[in-house]
Amino acid sequence: MPIDSIASSSHTRPVMRLLGALLGGFALAMLVPLAASLVLHEGLWPQYLASMLLCLAVGLGVFLRLRHDRRELQPSHGILLVAAVWLVLPLFAAVPFMLVSARLESLDISFTHAYFEAVSGLTTTGSTVLSGLDALPVSLNIWRTFMQWIGGMGILILAVAILPMLGVGGSQLFKAEIAGPVKDTRLTPRIAQTASGLWVVYVLMSLACFLAYWAGGMLPLDALMHMFTTVSLGGSSPHEASFGYFESPLLELIAIFFMMVASCNFALYFVALRKRSLRGFWKDLEVRATLATLVAGGLLAALILWLKGSYSVLDSLRFGIFNAISMATTTGYATTDFLLWPLFVPLLMLLLSGFATSAGSTGGGVKMVRVLILVQQGTRELVQLVHPRAVKPVRLGQTIVENRIIFSVLAFILFYWLTIMVLGMALVLSDLDLITAFSAVIASLHCVGPGLGMVGPASTYADLNTFQTWVCTLAMLLGRLEILSFMALLLPSFWRR
Amino acid sequence: MPIDSIASSSHTRPVMRLLGALLGGFALAMLVPLAASLVLHEGLWPQYLASMLLCLAVGLGVFLRLRHDRRELQPSHGILLVAAVWLVLPLFAAVPFMLVSARLESLDISFTHAYFEAVSGLTTTGSTVLSGLDALPVSLNIWRTFMQWIGGMGILILAVAILPMLGVGGSQLFKAEIAGPVKDTRLTPRIAQTASGLWVVYVLMSLACFLAYWAGGMLPLDALMHMFTTVSLGGSSPHEASFGYFESPLLELIAIFFMMVASCNFALYFVALRKRSLRGFWKDLEVRATLATLVAGGLLAALILWLKGSYSVLDSLRFGIFNAISMATTTGYATTDFLLWPLFVPLLMLLLSGFATSAGSTGGGVKMVRVLILVQQGTRELVQLVHPRAVKPVRLGQTIVENRIIFSVLAFILFYWLTIMVLGMALVLSDLDLITAFSAVIASLHCVGPGLGMVGPASTYADLNTFQTWVCTLAMLLGRLEILSFMALLLPSFWRR
Numbered sequence: 001m002p003i004d005s006i007a008s009s010s011h012t013r014p015v016m017r018l019l020g021a022l023l024g025g026f027a028l029a030m031l032v033p034l035a036a037s038l039v040l041h042e043g044l045w046p047q048y049l050a051s052m053l054l055c056l057a058v059g060l061g062v063f064l065r066l067r068h069d070r071r072e073l074q075p076s077h078g079i080l081l082v083a084a085v086w087l088v089l090p091l092f093a094a095v096p097f098m099l100v101s102a103r104l105e106s107l108d109i110s111f112t113h114a115y116f117e118a119v120s121g122l123t124t125t126g127s128t129v130l131s132g133l134d135a136l137p138v139s140l141n142i143w144r145t146f147m148q149w150i151g152g153m154g155i156l157i158l159a160v161a162i163l164p165m166l167g168v169g170g171s172q173l174f175k176a177e178i179a180g181p182v183k184d185t186r187l188t189p190r191i192a193q194t195a196s197g198l199w200v201v202y203v204l205m206s207l208a209c210f211l212a213y214w215a216g217g218m219l220p221l222d223a224l225m226h227m228f229t230t231v232s233l234g235g236s237s238p239h240e241a242s243f244g245y246f247e248s249p250l251l252e253l254i255a256i257f258f259m260m261v262a263s264c265n266f267a268l269y270f271v272a273l274r275k276r277s278l279r280g281f282w283k284d285l286e287v288r289a290t291l292a293t294l295v296a297g298g299l300l301a302a303l304i305l306w307l308k309g310s311y312s313v314l315d316s317l318r319f320g321i322f323n324a325i326s327m328a329t330t331t332g333y334a335t336t337d338f339l340l341w342p343l344f345v346p347l348l349m350l351l352l353s354g355f356a357t358s359a360g361s362t363g364g365g366v367k368m369v370r371v372l373i374l375v376q377q378g379t380r381e382l383v384q385l386v387h388p389r390a391v392k393p394v395r396l397g398q399t400i401v402e403n404r405i406i407f408s409v410l411a412f413i414l415f416y417w418l419t420i421m422v423l424g425m426a427l428v429l430s431d432l433d434l435i436t437a438f439s440a441v442i443a444s445l446h447c448v449g450p451g452l453g454m455v456g457p458a459s460t461y462a463d464l465n466t467f468q469t470w471v472c473t474l475a476m477l478l479g480r481l482e483i484l485s486f487m488a489l490l491l492p493s494f495w496r497r
Numbered sequence: 498m499p500i501d502s503i504a505s506s507s508h509t510r511p512v513m514r515l516l517g518a519l520l521g522g523f524a525l526a527m528l529v530p531l532a533a534s535l536v537l538h539e540g541l542w543p544q545y546l547a548s549m550l551l552c553l554a555v556g557l558g559v560f561l562r563l564r565h566d567r568r569e570l571q572p573s574h575g576i577l578l579v580a581a582v583w584l585v586l587p588l589f590a591a592v593p594f595m596l597v598s599a600r601l602e603s604l605d606i607s608f609t610h611a612y613f614e615a616v617s618g619l620t621t622t623g624s625t626v627l628s629g630l631d632a633l634p635v636s637l638n639i640w641r642t643f644m645q646w647i648g649g650m651g652i653l654i655l656a657v658a659i660l661p662m663l664g665v666g667g668s669q670l671f672k673a674e675i676a677g678p679v680k681d682t683r684l685t686p687r688i689a690q691t692a693s694g695l696w697v698v699y700v701l702m703s704l705a706c707f708l709a710y711w712a713g714g715m716l717p718l719d720a721l722m723h724m725f726t727t728v729s730l731g732g733s734s735p736h737e738a739s740f741g742y743f744e745s746p747l748l749e750l751i752a753i754f755f756m757m758v759a760s761c762n763f764a765l766y767f768v769a770l771r772k773r774s775l776r777g778f779w780k781d782l783e784v785r786a787t788l789a790t791l792v793a794g795g796l797l798a799a800l801i802l803w804l805k806g807s808y809s810v811l812d813s814l815r816f817g818i819f820n821a822i823s824m825a826t827t828t829g830y831a832t833t834d835f836l837l838w839p840l841f842v843p844l845l846m847l848l849l850s851g852f853a854t855s856a857g858s859t860g861g862g863v864k865m866v867r868v869l870i871l872v873q874q875g876t877r878e879l880v881q882l883v884h885p886r887a888v889k890p891v892r893l894g895q896t897i898v899e900n901r902i903i904f905s906v907l908a909f910i911l912f913y914w915l916t917i918m919v920l921g922m923a924l925v926l927s928d929l930d931l932i933t934a935f936s937a938v939i940a941s942l943h944c945v946g947p948g949l950g951m952v953g954p955a956s957t958y959a960d961l962n963t964f965q966t967w968v969c970t971l972a973m974l975l976g977r978l979e980i981l982s983f984m985a986l987l988l989p990s991f992w993r994r
């Protein structure tokens with residue numbers, strides 16, 4: 001279908017209008033690196049200003065052209081909106097990389113790489129194709145990390161306000177009453193209402209994290225940039241050595257704390273804040289399962305490192321727990337090159353990244369709630385094999401989960417698996433080795449960042465060729481598009497509605 | 498639960514009685530290597546005789562002790578029966594290996610290896626831990642290959658007569674009317690009736706395959722042994738170079754034909770024979786999908802070999818199609834060391850082995866019928882995402898598949914995936930490399946035989962340590978136990994019934 005007819009159809013207009021408005025807002029985000037460049041006298045402010053004006057012009061242009069359209073945004077527009085935002089925003093987020101690269105002799109960033117960086121930032125994946133991070137202009141590192149903070153906020157709104165209305169992969173379950181039950185089913189007021197609620201939680205958590213890092217010994221700029229990428233579970237660092245740069249057990253403890261905090265459902269924090277009680281938080285099955293999985297995963301990693309003789313007891317605990325929790329929460333900070341460890345441990349960490357975060361957090365993967373349903377559904381099948389007449393509903397807390405939702409969850413997980421297979425095989429066909437191919441796809445799809453092989457924690461994604469880079473970009477986007485919504489876009493009947 | 502109380506409970510007696518009878522019958526199978534040893538003057542007949550007498554004595558002993566028990570075997574006994582047969586029969590099938598090894602200086606087969614060989618034979622996996630196959634006593638090679646032929650027959654009876662009654666992973670779907678609708682729900686007459694029907698088909702196919710191999714240029718003994726492992730999709734060969742030993746395109750074509758024939762539902766052949774019409778055969782959706790997948794897989798493998806410059810066009814077709822179809826049908830013959838190919842092709846072949854055979858055949862993997870349901874269920878979810886009120890039933894030919902069965906299929910596939918993960922990670926933890934670990938588990942679970950890495954087509958499973966060998970043995974058994982029935986055995990409530 002030609003772009004022009006998509007853009008002009010009444011089906012897509014309300015989506016385009018909101019997208020235009022979002023682009024206008026997103027342009028303002030570029031004020032941050034612009035200001036940094038001015039303050040630090042880097043001489044790159046014209047590049048950021050140009051990027052900002054371009055984004056503003058396009059966004060307002062689209063918005064103003066469609067401002068007279070009366071059609072309200074409806075839940076049925078959700079899938080298209082989500083896809084459009086994830087595909088278009090990175091285009092504009094990539095512009096500063098290209099302009100700064102054109103200005104500086106020392107940088108040579110292609111469009112492929114700039115778009116990769118932008119997608120990696122906004123999806124809070126945090127993998128990079130840039131080398132020599134410590135030598136990059138600080139403003140560019142600020143943009144890289146600030147993108148993750150913005151992306152994290154966007155993901156929260158998506159998860160709490162939009163996905164539950166779409167029912168992608170059982171995401172009806174993600175709803176949590178935020179700011180009281182939202183009666184309005186129109187999308188715009190709903191998003192606005194939820195956003196303001198989450199905003200408070202996100203900013204408070206960010207503030208606490210920044211202060212803790214600063215008090216823990218980071219320089220203010222480091223504290224700022226690492227706060228951006230901790231609360232968003234993004235994991236980008238302005239340092240080549242990632243979190244290992246600081247060599248500080250105290251800072252690692254702070255990071256572990258905030259990564260675990262950020263991997264829980266943000267809606268629960270909001271409710272806890274409003275009711276001034278953490279009771280609902282601890283009562284939430286998914287949160288308990290998430291935290292238990294993270295702790296158990298960290299301890300298991302430490303145990304195996306110690307048993308296999310990689311470190312002393314204390315160092316096994318320190319390195320095992322930090323890196324396991326960092327990977328499992330899909331943050332992706334590293335404090336050492338864990339590819340040198342016995343393979344079981346990095347594999348375990350990559351597997352955990354598939355489900356060790358809660359829905360309604362900024363984490364990637366299929367989310368713990370879906371695994372909880374899966375486990376119950378599996379047990380139910382076993383019991384029915386032995387007692388064919390047994391009736392054993394799948395529950396989530398007090399709620400009985402309908403069969404329809406269980407089907408969605410199962411389909412979601414199978415599509416997830418299929419995506420890993422297809423993209424992994426595509427990379428193998430392009431002559432990448434097996435470990436690099438599949439770990440790159442998984443680390444991108446789960447929005448973790450570092451994988452194994454050529455894309456491990458001590459290297460970057462720069463050695464991939466153009467085709468391979470685009471496959472990883474696609475994987476990151478699919479991870480955030482929740483795959484099924486992307487697949488739905490491919491259905492001819494979607495466009496015929 | 499102590500063995501003694503299992504054996505004496507009224508719950509398990511009818512199962513033990515049938516198991517005893519089966520052991521008695523299985524003992525007679527050892528007449529074949531016994532006769533071969535006598536004819537070939539190998540001097541190993543006492544070993545086979547002793548193995549046979551042991552098996553006969555135990556089998557008849559158990560049977561006679563329980564012969565007065567009046568309890569009929571019921572469908573609810575099916576799970577236990579299947580598990581008992583698969584665990585116990587290989588114990589006795591392993592005895593000839595141990596006795597011959599004790600007799601010959603040149604052989605040194607531990608219990609672990611003997612049991613591995615027996616399980617590999619009876620499950621028609623065909624992987625081996627023996628080296629120097631060409632130098633083995635011919636009678637032992639006959640036993641290795643004849644075990645696969647017997648195992649194949651057992652698997653057919655299991656798939657057509659027993660699994661449909663158990664409902665493991667949607668196996669209710671496997672039923673095909675054989676010898677007219679079987680009204681009797683008692684298990685014993687049902688098994689007997691089905692067995693006699695399948696027996697005719699299996700023997701006729703075996704005869705045709707033997708004659709074709711012989712006419713194609715094999716020596717009679719080679720033709721016999723390769724017939725044993727072709728119609729059973731077992732893939733054991735008495736030659737170190739596997740099917741490549743013959744270097745004959747004609748024989749390869751014959752093998753391709755019979756592997757494809759044997760990967761279809763045998764019940765359909767029986768019906769075709771009775772009705773003297775192949776119409777029902779071609780009308781079967783699963784058979785068409787299986788054959789189309791095999792042809793497409795073979796051609797894709799050939800295409801990639803040609804594109805990547807591994808061979809000329811003709812050799813790409815010859816080697817690509819044979820090895821791909823051999824792996825995809827879970828046979829596991831090789832005509833070359835395909836690990837030297839671009840990795841995509843052997844990976845593709847291993848993936849295909851997961852589903853490119855029909856239920857009711859001797860193939861491994863999850864079976865095509867389950868994939869057909871999966872694909873329809875996945876499409877249904879996508880359509881419902883876009884059109885929430887759409888109703889689109891999952892069909893198999895004329896039949897609408899119930900939700901309950903779809904759930905079973907989905908659970909089955911997820912348990913399959915979980916099994917691969919858990920066993921693969923166990924092998925990684927035992928310091929096996931990633932490719933060897935996971936390919937060994939997959940090749941064993943799918944009952945293919947050769948994997949990648951250290952267990953590729955040009956090597957054996959002999960380099961694995963004891964723990965790793967047992968993991969692969971377990972994987973082969975789980976593949977034939979359809980995993981869920983094994984898991985059901987682990988439920989405490991199974992034993993409390």
Ligand SMILES: [K+]
Nearest residue numbers: 125234331448
């Ligand atoms: K990340």
Ligand SMILES: [K+]
Nearest residue numbers: 622731828945
């Ligand atoms: K096989």
